[in-house]
Amino acid sequence: MSEVTVVIPTWRRASWLGRCLAAVLAQEPRPQEVVVVGRAEDLDAQEVVRRAARTPGAVPVRWLEVDRPGHIAPIEVGLRATATPLIAFLDDDAEPEPGWLGALVSAFSDPQVACVGGRVITPGLRGKVHPDAGRVRWYGKHIGNIGALEAHGPLELDGVMEGNWAWRMDALRNLRLDLIFEDGDATMYGLDLCLQAKALGWRVIYEPRARVVHHIAPRDPTLDRADLTARTFAYSRNMTYIGLKHFRGFRRAIWLGWWWLVGDSGSRGPVRAIGGALRRNGRPIGLLLTELSGKVEGVRWWKKARP
Structure with missing residues (x-):
């Protein structure tokens, strides 16, 4: 070894x-x-x-x-x-x-x-x-x-x-x-x-x-992982940054549409958030603003990090 x-x-x-x-x-x-x-x-x-x-x-x-x-x-x-x-x-x-x-x-x-x-x-x-x-x-x-x-x-x-x-x-x-x-x-x-x-x-x-x-x-x-708002913001920001950093061309375009409109369970887009609210399950609809704010912050970080 x-x-x-x-x-x-x-x-x-x-x-x-x-x-x-x-x-x-x-x-x-x-x-x-x-x-x-x-x-x-x-x-x-x-x-x-x-x-x-x-x-x-x-x-x-x-x-x-x-x-x-x-x-x-x-x-x-x-x-x-x-x-x-x-x-x-x-x-x-x-x-x-x-x-x-x-x-x-x-x-x-x-x-x-x-x-x-x-x-x-x-x-x-x-x-x-x-x-x-x-x-x-x-x-x-x-x-x-x-x-x-x-x-x-x-x-x-x-x-x-x-x-x-x-x-x-x-x-x-x-x-x-x-x-x-x-x-x-x-x-x-x-x-x-x-x-x-x-x-x-x-x-x-x-x-x-x-x-x-x-x-x-x-x-x-x-x-503290129990702080849902802080963790949601950080996850939304970091995953936005990672996607912009690593995806290129057609894959980036597809990802951007999915990420901002639908998203995943940790960082929803409006389509997923509204769907969950109508079904009365999932995260609170009020958390959507935090998710979108985190994504915007991720874009800012990516722009600052570009050479």
Whole structure:
């Protein structure tokens, strides 16, 4: 197995981090190093890392600090600290199953593979999983919830989940973490990175054997997923930006019509919103203004980012 560093961003969730670290350190084969990235004031998490580092025979475990909010900052810290050919990112409230790491990095035997994402099992979650999860349809709709997809073997896709994935450093260093994703929990930044990689000729793989159990932990209040208005605005903005950035020609034209008039369940257009209101199901009709405002903001970001 190629050498791999496991990076775990954390935020005031020491008990979850302890469970995650114990499962990572029990992996066979083992990572070259584990890097935990958190805040200076998170003393409980630092103590968890010190205890893990003292485990007899354990791989090196380091604590690094980040001084700005958001989801992207700890990722950048982890990237700068990594010297191995592969880097894996893992949420601190995830618990890898035995064999997770070996399965996650196995696809990198193909030199064209840039990214591999694994299975995420969330106890009690009963979301719908489409057979084409992880793909972008011809008219631009991204099908999410890939981490819940049960598959018989590896699949080549357009995007995978960020909380359980690994990258080839030679590929990731040539990609860009755009400023738009600095806001909040960086909604859909993973899809943007995967599409960047594919545009350069790399492959993105889903490996269902690389399984983690997601024990949902409390979040930073500034990243609260219960804040429907803020999350809807961020998703609408970011997906608009991604579509304009990655689609060209006829596909962009088709996507624009669908995205602005119909949209998906996370960011509707007026046709979908009015239809839901008439059927008396779905999101509140009043949220449509937030969805459209987010899309307008995404256009502004795209215009600013163009060379």
